[in-house]
Amino acid sequence: MKPISYTLKERIWITPAVYSIVAILLSLAAFYTDLYLVERFIDHIPSIFLTKVAEGQTILGILTAAMLTMTTFTFSTVLVVLTMYTSQFSPRAPENFIRSATTRHVLGIFVGGFIFNMLSLLYLQEDVFDHEVLSTTAGILIVFFCIATFAYYIHFVASNVQVSTLINKLTADAKQVIAQYIRLYEKKYVSLENWAPREPKETVSAARAGYVQFIDLSSLVELARENDCAIEVAIKIGDYVYEGKPLFYLYSDKKKELPLNQYITIGDERTAEQDLGYAIQKIVEVAIRATSPGRQDPNTAKDILIRLGHLLGNMSHLKTDGLVLTDEAGNNRLLYQFESYSDILYKTFYQISYHSKKDVSVHSSMTDALIVTAALAPALRYDTIWKIQLYLLEAIDDGELKTLDRDFLQKKVNELARITGQHSVTLKANG
DSSP states (O other): OOOOHHHHHHHHTTTHHHHHHHHHHEEEEEEHHHITTTTTTGSSSSSGGOHHHHHHHHHHHHHHHHHHHHHHHHHHHHHHHHHHHHHHTTSSHHHHHTSSHHHHHHHHHHHHHHHHHHHHHOOOOTTTTOOOBBBHHHHHHHHHHHHHHHHHHHHHHHHHSHHHHHHHHHHHHHHHHHHHHHHHHHEEEGGGGGGOSSSEEEEOSSSSEEEEEEEEEHHHHHHHHHTTTEEEOOOOOOOOEEEOOOOEEEOOSOOOOOOOGEEEESSOOOOOOOOOHHHHHHHHHHHHHHHHHOOOHHHHHHHHHHHHHHHHHHHTTSSSTOEEEOOTTTEEEEOOOOOHHHHHHHHHHHHHHHTTTOOHEEEEEEEEHHHHHHHHSGGGHHHHHHHHHHHHTSSSTTBOOHHHHHHHHHHHHHHHHHHHHHOOOOOBBBO
């Protein structure tokens, strides 16, 4: 049972469909206004807003053709931007553009404007109206609004093709996911040590194969409370499951048939709404593309790595050993386990480290990211952060660094060692 905001993002046709329905209703309202009200109040309506039927048919015909052209051009622009996102940034980056609220609403406005003018043209018949009408003015106003929307959309597209805008959006998506889990901790979290469900245990398995996209954790807590049971989530959001794979373990004194599958969404691809690992992966892929031999853009990678350090610092406050949620009475109702923090750090840096092992600027930026992480993280994460730093240094062969490169990187390693309370390591320079 996904929230409606998630459904709108996944099914981009819903927003244009809503605008189309509104356009149909508005065209009917305009028709009946012309039919029953305009003739009655025609003396009170400024003549500049009224047109004869024949003139209205001509104007609406032109407006309908213009709206169709504008809609076609907008769709073409979307396809061009999606192609550029795929080739320049990441194969998973286009979904951020196509699922954005602006894109959905712009497409809906254009489709709605076209439908309104087309239906108004259909309703405007000389044998129906023997007086002047207002529908033409309504159509013109809608086209003016569509033109203003088109101008804004050009600005939106020009902004979104910049890598900095994409990075900001990907970072914001990851922050939203982190904030969701932090809110759950603040409301209903208890220590994993308190998880001691009663037996017997029942297993609820997957009915189809695919990626786990969404789990309604809050509703599962309420379901467990209402049925006086405890639920253990056996998979993680973002996992690929197959038919028959266990999804939930249900602990209850009596055998219960609960519709647990209704509280989980399994799809053909991963989504970032709840999947923190996938949100981080999308950012990492842009950094990897920036360090690829064909682009060689280490400054972009540096900007991304600093933001990753900030995100990892925020993530360090999550209880990745397991999330136990309770009801209002304090009874344990749900267990959900994340990846360990060390695995999260490793998956963030291992690909970047491999692809940029000859670039000292990227290595220094990764250390900068860990410095930011350590500055934000609690002390219990220091050993894990330092362990990842040692792993990153292993990618640099002994003696490969030049003297100034070694000194530059050594200062950063020493600073991280100081923050984490570790003994620093001495880097070797060439010769």
